[in-house]
Amino acid sequence: MSAVLLPAIEGLPMRLDDVDEVLAIEEDLYPFPWTRGNFVDSIASGYSAWGYRVDGELVGYFVLMMAVDEAHLLNISVAAQRQRMGFGARLLNHARQGARQAGATSLLLEVRPSNEKALALYRRFGFRQIGVRRAYYPAAQGREDALVLKHVLAEDSA
Template identity: 65%
Template sequence: MTFDGLDYAPMQLADVDEVFAVEREVYPHPWTRGNFVDSLASGYSAWTLRDEGRLAGYFLLMAAVDEAHLLNVSVAAQRQGQGIGRYLLDKVVACARGLGAESVLLEVRPSNERALKVYLRYGFVEIGRRKAYYPAHNGQREDAIVMRFTL
């Protein structure tokens, strides 16, 4: 698939409602609208990807010393399986390099097999686990796999 017609732009406050709608569509335990508003207010690198005005995906990246922490990366449900996730990871890496980072860190649920495969194919490696990191069904908690991509 070609990505020439996609519009990649900084996330604005006006994008948050649409971003939040996609977030709720693709995750069983989504970020809150406030998480996105707070991330923008904190000055995190936040970007959207649109196709003919429709939101195809987004990511939020936090710089910390020599690392960039990928806080959230999501692809709209109807655009999954089309290479958008890898395209967004290319943008994440470019953004992290621009921030002077030497690596990108992220957490992913072990149950999110699709994302885990994308990260592994991209070159991220598991460096640890965070016990009971994510909320899960019925008040349970799910571990997080911590991954790093060295730039």
């Protein structure tokens, strides 16, 4: 029986030099992607922004903002060709650990109700819906609501 080897993944703080690659993934995934300015501003503001690479290839990234004892996951994305390989879970784990280390007791995020893959991942990690932001996201036909999800970080150690 042979062991399955997971690819070596390297997580590095996102730099301005990474933004072109990040934008390529963002624009491939979403009809209404974040802009270059969103990423540049996040890096300049000192948000926890990380890129994950396998053999030099950017496979995913996240942007996390701290606010006192609460963290807000602003963006988490995995390249389309690298989805369903466990990278989303690795990114989410990194974001949770970073939030905890920064003193957060909870992690918040918004997600489109139509993003079933993301919802399944978040629910698997114990996120619970705490609200709805009406007409939050642009959509092909008007606007789409956002589900507001919360994860209590203390539950990770329970």
